[in-house]
Amino acid sequence: MHLVRAHVLARPFIQPAVSRASIAQQRIFKRALSDTTPAPPPPTPSTDPVFPKQSRWRSFLQILGRVTLITVVGGTGAFYYATQKDRTPGPQKPADPTKKTIVVLGSGWGATSLLKNLDTEDYNVVVISPKNYFLFTPLLPSVAVGTLSPRSILQPTRYVTRHKTRAVSVIEAEAKSVDPVNKTVTFVDNSEIQGEVTTTTISYDYLVYAVGAEVQTFGIPGVREHACFMKELHDAERMQRQFMDCVESAAFPGQSAEELERLLHIVVVGGGPTGIELSGELHDFLEDDLKAWYPELAGKIRITLVEALPSVLPMFSKQLIEYTESTFKESKIDILTKTMVKQVKEKSVVLQRPDKSVVDVPCGMVVWAAGNTGRQITKDLMAKLPEAQNNRRGIAVDEHMHMAGTNGSIFAIGDCTATSYAPTAQVASQQGAYLARKLKQIAKKEDAEARLTQLEQERKNISGEENVVKLEQEIESVRKSLAKIKLRPFHYSHQGSLAYIGSEKAIADLPFMNGNFASGGVATFLFWRSAYMSTLFSLRNRTLVANDWMKVKLFGRDVSRD
Numbered sequence: 313m314h315l316v317r318a319h320v321l322a323r324p325f326i327q328p329a330v331s332r333a334s335i336a337q338q339r340i341f342k343r344a345l346s347d348t349t350p351a352p353p354p355p356t357p358s359t360d361p362v363f364p365k366q367s368r369w370r371s372f373l374q375i376l377g378r379v380t381l382i383t384v385v386g387g388t389g390a391f392y393y394a395t396q397k398d399r400t401p402g403p404q405k406p407a408d409p410t411k412k413t414i415v416v417l418g419s420g421w422g423a424t425s426l427l428k429n430l431d432t433e434d435y436n437v438v439v440i441s442p443k444n445y446f447l448f449t450p451l452l453p454s455v456a457v458g459t460l461s462p463r464s465i466l467q468p469t470r471y472v473t474r475h476k477t478r479a480v481s482v483i484e485a486e487a488k489s490v491d492p493v494n495k496t497v498t499f500v501d502n503s504e505i506q507g508e509v510t511t512t513t514i515s516y517d518y519l520v521y522a523v524g525a526e527v528q529t530f531g532i533p534g535v536r537e538h539a540c541f542m543k544e545l546h547d548a549e550r551m552q553r554q555f556m557d558c559v560e561s562a563a564f565p566g567q568s569a570e571e572l573e574r575l576l577h578i579v580v581v582g583g584g585p586t587g588i589e590l591s592g593e594l595h596d597f598l599e600d601d602l603k604a605w606y607p608e609l610a611g612k613i614r615i616t617l618v619e620a621l622p623s624v625l626p627m628f629s630k631q632l633i634e635y636t637e638s639t640f641k642e643s644k645i646d647i648l649t650k651t652m653v654k655q656v657k658e659k660s661v662v663l664q665r666p667d668k669s670v671v672d673v674p675c676g677m678v679v680w681a682a683g684n685t686g687r688q689i690t691k692d693l694m695a696k697l698p699e700a701q702n703n704r705r706g707i708a709v710d711e712h713m714h715m716a717g718t719n720g721s722i723f724a725i726g727d728c729t730a731t732s733y734a735p736t737a738q739v740a741s742q743q744g745a746y747l748a749r750k751l752k753q754i755a756k757k758e759d760a761e762a763r764l765t766q767l768e769q770e771r772k773n774i775s776g777e778e779n780v781v782k783l784e785q786e787i788e789s790v791r792k793s794l795a796k797i798k799l800r801p802f803h804y805s806h807q808g809s810l811a812y813i814g815s816e817k818a819i820a821d822l823p824f825m826n827g828n829f830a831s832g833g834v835a836t837f838l839f840w841r842s843a844y845m846s847t848l849f850s851l852r853n854r855t856l857v858a859n860d861w862m863k864v865k866l867f868g869r870d871v872s873r874d
């Protein structure tokens with residue numbers, strides 16, 4: 313029995329054979345089980361909202377909108393802050409009796425540039441002028457035809473002086489005489505409403521003579537009586553009224569053809585920038601506005617420019633002169649060069665042609681934009697110094713702007729002087745800025761000299777070797793500082809010439825490298841506007857001028873007559 317059990321245990325395990333049918337049955341059974349197995353539950357939907365994907369264009373618009381909003385709000389805030397800062401200049405230091413007094417005569421380009429750059433910590437400053445404002449004269453022709461409002465190109469003198477460190481006294485009065493020996497100025501109140509005191513005299517240590525010039529008529533009969541000038545603000549306003557008078561008189565029923573031709577003929581005398589720009593502005597007024605409101609008269613209006621020299625705009629290059637002449641020809645503006653005015657009558661102007669023949673030309677208005685001459689106060693001042701002041705063109709000055717014969721107590725700048733430079737606003741402005749820097753250097757020099765004199769007096773009475781050494785060191789330091797102060801002469805830097813010629817075209821003659829860059833056209837007109845905008849003295853003026861240009865572009869010029 314044990315043998316049998318051992319034999320059974322010793323037999324190897326043999327797996328029973330499985331038939332193909334049983335394997336197939338197992339596969340069918342497994343497939344049936346898998347079909348009956350329940351499917352896994354679907355994922356639980358999220359409770360978070362699902363947004364559609366934004367397009368790139370929508371995102372760009374959103375970013376652009378935010379940037380625009382921030383820019384508008386920020387720009388408006390900065391603009392408001394700047395305007396309020398200008399309106400509230402704050403307190404100033406009072407006059408210091410220990411400081412020297414500077415009297416400034418005038419409020420034009422030279423005087424205003426001086427006031428803008430002058431450090432009033434060094435001096436007590438008094439401004440005397442018959443006008444209490446600065447006039448931006450390059451845009452005066454635009455006022456004459458209503459493109460700009462008169463107030464847009466005015467800058468009150470007190471706007472400049474109230475922003476200085478020390479208080480500046482501004483007196484609206486007309487200077488009548490200057491005493492260069494006793495260093496006094498006598499002036500009178502020329503306003504319509506006057507107080508008890510109308511004439512007074514003040515003393516000065518330094519006088520800045522910047523009274524400008526008046527219109528030169530060359531002694532031609534009838535110019536002052538019958539011609540309109542283009543020098544002051546009231547001249548532009550008078551011309552605008554007289555021009556509209558001519559148009560309205562021509563519109564009166566029953567005028568003859570000859571009278572219509574006379575009334576609508578405008579003669580501009582002077583081929584410089586003022587005459588050219590005025591002719592261009594008149595042409596724009598005619599094309600943009602008068603043709604719409606006076607269609608029966610607009611085609612009959614004529615503009616004639618008269619110049620005694622061989623060409624207009626002698627300060628510009630030949631190609632720009634030719635461009636201007638061709639533009640005027642297209643605009644039907646007649647240019648008469650080498651033609652002199654012999655007389656201005658109430659209803660005509662007498663001209664001498666190049667062939668020496670004299671003609672009487674009927675016209676409704678004559679605008680005089682030719683030449684400058686010294687004022688009466690300038691002639692009187694020069695007469696007091698006959699040996700040093702004998703130039704008929706104006707006050708003789710040296711390279712430091714000192715008036716000859718006054719021992720450095722009077723500085724003269726601007727159109728009242730006779731220099732090698734043209735009497736332009738650009739020259740006067742640079743002279744004013746130069747004089748402000750020079751007066752600063754003079755104040756430093758005088759302070760150093762006074763301190764040196766004081767130290768040398770102390771040296772005579774001081775005792776002790778250590779104190780003497782310290783004093784000598786301080787004296788040497790002051791002397792070195794005094795030696796570093798250099799009073800350099802005036803040097804004019806020409807920044808170029810600009811002129812508007814009408815039809816939204818301008819010309820520019822600009823210094824470039826070692827030569828000049830000349831251009832003309834619509835692009836130059838945009839540059840002309842931007843250059844004048846940047847030259848305006850304040851944010852107020854820039855805003856008003858830009859607003860006027862926009863109003864004219866949208867609504868045209870006003871043709872009403874007050």
